[in-house]
Structure formats: structure tokens, C-alpha cells
Amino acid sequence: MRAITYGRHGQAGQVLRLSEWPAPAAPAAGQVQVRVLSRPVHPGDLAGVEGLPGGPRQRFALPRIPGVEGMGVIESVGAGVQDLRPGQRVAFFPVPDAWSELVTAPADRVVPVPEGLSDETAALMLVNPLTLLSLLQAVEDAQRGQAGPVVQTAAGSSVGKMVSAAALKHGIRLVNLVRSAKGAQTLRQRFPALPAISTADANWRTQVQDATGGRGAQVVLDAVGGSLTGELAGLLADGGTLITYGQLGSGSTPLESLTLTPRALTVRGTSVFQWMTARTPEERAEDVAFATRLAATAPELFEVAARYDLADFAKAIDHVRRPGRSGTVLLASPAP
Ligand SMILES: NC(=O)c1ccc[n+]([C@@H]2O[C@H](COP(=O)([O-])OP(=O)(O)OC[C@H]3O[C@@H](n4cnc5c(N)ncnc54)[C@H](OP(=O)(O)O)[C@@H]3O)[C@@H](O)[C@H]2O)c1
Incomplete structure (x- = not known):
């Protein structure tokens, strides 16, 4: 073959x-x-x-x-x-x-x-809807009942658009971050209720601060990583959580530079490859039913x-x- x-x-x-x-x-x-x-x-x-x-x-x-x-x-x-x-x-x-x-x-x-x-x-x-479920679960764990703002990077990705659609459905205060002005404009057209900010703008950090109500993000969902990680940790409110699930970017950020201890920040990863082992057969059947339903009802997200x-x-x-x-x-x- x-x-x-x-x-x-x-x-x-x-x-x-x-x-x-x-x-x-x-x-x-x-x-x-x-x-x-x-x-x-x-x-x-x-x-x-x-x-x-x-x-x-x-x-x-x-x-x-x-x-x-x-x-x-x-x-x-x-x-x-x-x-x-x-x-x-x-x-x-x-x-x-x-x-x-x-x-x-x-x-x-x-x-x-x-x-x-x-x-x-x-x-x-399967992969992207199951990833969406794992991200939503990670956000819920990080929010601990307090619905603060969530920032996501690479928001124009296929997964990112699923996150945007889910945020609108579940009332998550999402701020979308992309790497180009054109990408931000495209996302604003698709999801007008969600702020979309380009990291190509010189003042993008201020724009994110404003969009998160001046207090910073409670959660950052990050698929870029690398040298952007330090900037993203800087966008978090004290006690916030950085959830990393991809590595589209380049460079690296030393853990010691993230001020995890004084600001009580959390960094965690999530991977769809844990799905077979982390979920029971009944939970997996529910997840697959969710994925199948999403594909049938929102094919534009695929x-x-x-x-x-x-x-x-x-x-x-x-x-x-x-x-x-x-x-x-x-x-x-x-x-x-
Ligand atoms: N952990 C998991 O279980 C899991 C599962 C599925 C996917 N993922 C991750 O989720 C992410 C999105 O996957 P996908 O399939 O949805 O992606 P995709 O549809 O292929 O889109 C990729 C997006 O990433 C952006 N991008 C690429 N390089 C970038 C960089 N250096 N800085 C900022 N943005 C960059 C692109 O922006 P432009 O429009 O500007 O080109 C594009 O919007 C990937 O990192 C993937 O590995 C993780």
C-alpha cells in the first residue's frame, strides 16, 4: 500500500x-x-x-x-x-x-x-472537538467558579474558532489574540461580539489589558508558546492560569522568568492524547457524541x-x- x-x-x-x-x-x-x-x-x-x-x-x-x-x-x-x-x-x-x-x-x-x-x-x-472539550474543562478547572476573562492565542486556528463559538454559547468572556491585523479583522467579522487583537500592533498588551477590564486575564489558552510565553504570563491577573496546548511559535522562555511564586500563577498543559486513558469508556462515548453532534450542526467549524x-x-x-x-x-x- x-x-x-x-x-x-x-x-x-x-x-x-x-x-x-x-x-x-x-x-x-x-x-x-x-x-x-x-x-x-x-x-x-x-x-x-x-x-x-x-x-x-x-x-x-x-x-x-x-x-x-x-x-x-x-x-x-x-x-x-x-x-x-x-x-x-x-x-x-x-x-x-x-x-x-x-x-x-x-x-x-x-x-x-x-x-x-x-x-x-x-x-x-474527532481531534479538534475532543481538544475543545479538554480546553473547556481546563478553563473551568482554572476558573473555580469565578468567570473571569480568558485570552486565547492563535485564535484564527480551527481549534481557536471552535473555542470562540463555545465561548459565545457558554458566556465565557473571551479575548482573541492573533499575529496579524488581517487575522484580527477576519476574526472580528466572524465573531463580532469577541474582541480580536493583533500582536503585530505595538500596543497589543495595553489592548489586552483594556479588553480584560484592566485586571488581566484569569486564564490564557495558548497554542503558540516559545518566546511569547513570558508575555502571556504578564497578561494574567495574580492567581491566573496559563494553559498550554500547542507550540506553534519559536524561541523559549525560562520557567524562572514567569514570576510563578510571587504572583501565584499556574502553568499547565493539556493534550488530546491523554483522552483514551483519562476518560472512562462512558465519558468517551459522551465526548464522541458531542463531536458527532458538533460536526452535524456546525460543519462551518470543520x-x-x-x-x-x-x-x-x-x-x-x-x-x-x-x-x-x-x-x-x-x-x-x-x-x-
Ligand atoms: N494539545 C492538544 O491536544 C492539541 C490538539 C489539537 C491541536 N492542538 C494545537 O492547537 C493549535 C491549533 O491547531 P489547529 O489545527 O486548529 O491549527 P490551524 O487551523 O492549522 O491554524 C494554525 C493557526 O496558528 C497560527 N499560527 C501559526 N504559527 C503561529 C505563530 N508562530 N504565532 C502565532 N500564531 C501562529 C496561524 O495564524 P495565521 O492565520 O496568522 O497564519 C493559524 O491561525 C496547534 O498548536 C495545535 O498543535 C493541540
């Missing part, structure tokens, strides 16, 4: 290859085999290829195939699998090797796609930037790196 593979960590455009790879084994008891039609290129997939400190570099042997999410059609099911049958359209997460034409996965990581949902939406149906054939992965990665992109890039097989 065709698969995108990498034999060493490095720039994704340089180390990834289109390879002929052995097809996975037929499904054992409790497993299903899925012919993958579409899978997203998430920033986290590229970070895994590049090998972030503490990330997959330490955990997985190379060569390997990126990707953890996608959608396709069930080819075959192993013994004891109920409610899933060959020919059925399904979405899956977390399933390694998603950037290949076939995956074999435990049945409890595979979700039927409701009729009426497009293949493209289905390919994005925007697709473009589709590329697996063989055109390099063009897809270039597209992902393009500033100002809106939506997620998909890799399709066979060719769209």
Missing part, C-alpha cells in the same frame, strides 16, 4: 517520503481494518515528524508513518466486533499510521459517520483549506505552512 513515511526527524518537507509499505495485518479479535480515504495534516502531526523535546522522538521507533486521525470505509472486521460492518463509513482517532491507505485499529477507536456528513467533515470530526492526493504531501505541507490559511489541509486517497 502507499504510505507517507519518515526515517529520521527533521523538517517535514525534507524527511517525508511516499513509500510502498507492507499492508497492516488482518484485524484480530476486537479490531477493524479501514481503507482510509481522507486524513488531516494537523500541526501536531508535523511537530511529531520534526521531533519536539519530550515528544514522539523519545517514544516511537523509526521509520514510521505520521497521522492519528482520518476517515474511510471498513474493509473487514475481526471476531467479536459488533455494530461495525464492512462497507460502513467511519472516522477514527487515535489510530497510528493514518497517512497510509489502510489501518487496522481497535474497534473502540472507530466511530460510524452519520449519514449526511461529508467525507471531508468526517475526516476532522473548514477544509484544500485537499491533496497522498502523493502530493509536499504541496500539502507547504499549504499548511502558509500564513493566513483558514481551515485544515486534507490528504486524500485515492486522488480526489
Whole structure:
């Protein structure tokens, strides 16, 4: 089968290859085999290829195939699998090797796609909504019943737009932060009730202070990190919490510079990869029902930037790196 593979960590455009790879084994008891039609290129997939400190570099042997999410059609099911049958359209997460034409996965990581949902939406149906749930839970934990202002970075991202929609629904006082004036303008048009501020403005810190009522943010949701972390800690009110869930930025911030102790600040991380272990099967079923409902009722939150054939992965990665992109890039097989 065709698969995108990498034999060493490095720039994704340089180390990834289109390879002929052995097809996975037929499904054992409790497993299903899925012919993958579409899978997203998430920033986290590229970070895994590049090998972030503490990330997959330490955990997985190379060569390997990126990707953890996608959608396709069930080819075959192993013994004891109920409610899933060959020919059925399904979405899956977390399933390694998603950037290949076939995956074999435990049945409890595979979700039927409701009729009426497009293949493209289905390919994005799980990771981002499950991330949204983990972020909302982290915000609620940090707020401890006091609904202070929340600032989020990279607010124009696919996850960021889900956070904005959820904030409007749940009455969270959200301030959106992006890196360009154009990005801020686009977000203001989409979510006029939410302040959107560009870090390209010289006075962006003052604008955030004003938007948070002069007292600073109770919570910062951050997907950028790096050298921005110190600035973000500075936006917090005393006792506030910085929730980190991505590393889009560059540079670094020493922990000692964050004045955690005198200002009683908290820094915590959250990752969708904890979902399988942190949630009970019943909670996971509720989460998946939420994700499926969101995909059915708000498909605009599952925007697709473009589709590329697996063989055109390099063009897809270039597209992902393009500033100002809106939506997620998909890799399709066979060719769209
Ligand atoms: N922890 C988890 O479990 C988890 C799960 C899912 C996603 N994530 C993280 O969530 C973040 C968003 O993911 P996504 O798929 O929604 O992203 P996305 O749709 O690909 O959008 C990426 C966004 O990041 C912005 N951006 C890129 N580099 C930046 C930088 N150096 N400084 C500031 N902004 C920057 C882009 O802004 P422009 O419009 O200006 O280009 C764009 O709006 C990523 O960090 C991802 O790794 C984490």
C-alpha cells in the first residue's frame, strides 16, 4: 500500500517520503481494518515528524508513518466486533499510521459517520472537538467558579474558532489574540461580539489589558508558546492560569522568568492524547457524541483549506505552512 513515511526527524518537507509499505495485518479479535480515504495534516502531526523535546522522538521507533486521525470505509472486521460492518463509513482517532491507505485499529477507536456528513467533515470530526472539550474543562478547572476573562492565542486556528463559538454559547468572556491585523479583522467579522487583537500592533498588551477590564486575564489558552510565553504570563491577573496546548511559535522562555511564586500563577498543559486513558469508556462515548453532534450542526467549524492526493504531501505541507490559511489541509486517497 502507499504510505507517507519518515526515517529520521527533521523538517517535514525534507524527511517525508511516499513509500510502498507492507499492508497492516488482518484485524484480530476486537479490531477493524479501514481503507482510509481522507486524513488531516494537523500541526501536531508535523511537530511529531520534526521531533519536539519530550515528544514522539523519545517514544516511537523509526521509520514510521505520521497521522492519528482520518476517515474511510471498513474493509473487514475481526471476531467479536459488533455494530461495525464492512462497507460502513467511519472516522477514527487515535489510530497510528493514518497517512497510509489502510489501518487496522481497535474497534473502540472507530466511530460510524452519520449519514449526511461529508467525507471531508468526517475526516476532522474527532481531534479538534475532543481538544475543545479538554480546553473547556481546563478553563473551568482554572476558573473555580469565578468567570473571569480568558485570552486565547492563535485564535484564527480551527481549534481557536471552535473555542470562540463555545465561548459565545457558554458566556465565557473571551479575548482573541492573533499575529496579524488581517487575522484580527477576519476574526472580528466572524465573531463580532469577541474582541480580536493583533500582536503585530505595538500596543497589543495595553489592548489586552483594556479588553480584560484592566485586571488581566484569569486564564490564557495558548497554542503558540516559545518566546511569547513570558508575555502571556504578564497578561494574567495574580492567581491566573496559563494553559498550554500547542507550540506553534519559536524561541523559549525560562520557567524562572514567569514570576510563578510571587504572583501565584499556574502553568499547565493539556493534550488530546491523554483522552483514551483519562476518560472512562462512558465519558468517551459522551465526548464522541458531542463531536458527532458538533460536526452535524456546525460543519462551518470543520473548514477544509484544500485537499491533496497522498502523493502530493509536499504541496500539502507547504499549504499548511502558509500564513493566513483558514481551515485544515486534507490528504486524500485515492486522488480526489
Ligand atoms: N494539545 C492538544 O491536544 C492539541 C490538539 C489539537 C491541536 N492542538 C494545537 O492547537 C493549535 C491549533 O491547531 P489547529 O489545527 O486548529 O491549527 P490551524 O487551523 O492549522 O491554524 C494554525 C493557526 O496558528 C497560527 N499560527 C501559526 N504559527 C503561529 C505563530 N508562530 N504565532 C502565532 N500564531 C501562529 C496561524 O495564524 P495565521 O492565520 O496568522 O497564519 C493559524 O491561525 C496547534 O498548536 C495545535 O498543535 C493541540
